[in-house]
Amino acid sequence: MAKYKFEYIWLDGYSPVPNLRGKTRLGNEAPKSIEDLPLWGFDGSSTQQAEGSSSDCVLKPVKFYPDAARGEDSYIVLCEVMMPDGETPHPTNHRATILDDEDTWFGLEQEYFLFQDGKPLGWPDDGYPSPQGEYYCGVGYANVGSVAREIVEEHLDLCLAAGINHEGINGEVAKGQWEFQVFAKGSKKCADDIWVARYLLDRLCEKYEISVEYHCKPFQGDWNGSGMHCNFSTKFMREVGGKDYFLKLMDAFEKNKDEHIAAYGPDNHLRLTGLHETQSIDKFSWGVADRGASIRVPHSFVKGEAYKGYLEDRRPNSQGDPYQICSRVLKTISEVPTA
Missing domain, CATH: 3.30.590.10 (Glutamine synthetase/guanido kinase, catalytic domain)
Structure with a gap:
């Protein structure tokens, strides 16, 4: 069975400049839309985004890109960091509050x-x-x-x-x-x-x-x-x-x-x-x-x-x-x- 590689990437909680982080999720099908990519968890205590006693953070896919370096069955998945409920943006998530206007x-x-x-x-x-x-x-x-x-x-x-x-x-x-x-x-x-x-x-x-x-x-x-x-x-x-x-x-x-x-x-x-x-x-x-x-x-x-x-x-x-x-x-x- 063919496997697809999805590199979930996100911005960590380091300040004043966040670092990029990434980890690979494997799947069985190519995504047709962003809704085809599930939420995924990570250890926020290792990225300065949570305490060790409550370390769960959630990655919410917001956009995916073909990843030519890893082959035609591979994608980079840009994610926002969410709180454990999967709905509330993490305080380090500046994308969630960006002003946007497609005409600008x-x-x-x-x-x-x-x-x-x-x-x-x-x-x-x-x-x-x-x-x-x-x-x-x-x-x-x-x-x-x-x-x-x-x-x-x-x-x-x-x-x-x-x-x-x-x-x-x-x-x-x-x-x-x-x-x-x-x-x-x-x-x-x-x-x-x-x-x-x-x-x-x-x-x-x-x-x-x-x-x-x-x-x-x-x-x-x-x-x-x-x-x-x-x-x-x-x-x-x-x-x-x-x-x-x-x-x-x-x-x-x-x-x-x-x-x-x-x-x-x-x-x-x-x-x-x-x-x-x-x-x-x-x-x-x-x-x-x-x-x-x-x-x-x-x-x-x-x-x-x-x-x-x-x-x-x-x-x-x-x-x-x-x-x-x-x-x-x-x-x-x-x-x-x-x-």
Whole structure:
């Protein structure tokens, strides 16, 4: 009898950054819908989500993806963590409370470092590589090494096979640093896809004996940190827009500056210093094509004084929780009337 592999994955209770966890359930049939995948339990005391004296937690499948790495009879099953009743969301379950709107489109740019033996891939055992400059979108062994491109290309193929919509991949400014970009309609779908893409990358790197470092500033000095720039547009922004609405929206983002920083990932003060194409963490600014602004406004947005299209919030960091990032953006947008 053929067996199907279902890798149930979830976010644990570690803080300030949760870890991805996963365990495999075997089944006899391929799922036709999410309702075909049952609830499943796990030991919450081993994931900082329960006490040992009452350790039961429940995994509730919410989405499944083809898992090309394990074959055609395999799936990744993204789960929410629930309390033992199977109905009440666990306090660590941020997906359950995310603001969502399918007409709000999100594109998240996930930056990360590949690490081996405690240092970024391709860095010398002592000291530093040549200064950053030639690594961004670079090519050649001196810039990208011998294995990094193999990893990012394989990761791209796995994500595409899973149905995760990538818009692009590229080498980033620092040596050993890379980026992939995910676009989706709706905050929940985009955030789901980022978490599954992270899982696929972490698991892929196991066989290369390489780790993925998502920390926004894994080392100090004259090197770029890692962000997760959040591109967003509502239906109103795409179809109507207007300078008056845009300025009111920027006022709302400035008013909620501290709330955004709180939702955009830990240790951002190490990255948002005003250097390396960032705005200082205690300031808010916007600017056309300004990579040092809090929100970068594309030339296409202001073309013909239309003030219509998408915007890029450059403050979210690479270690941030996309559920909280997208939800915070939507909350601020909702404060600005469109009529």
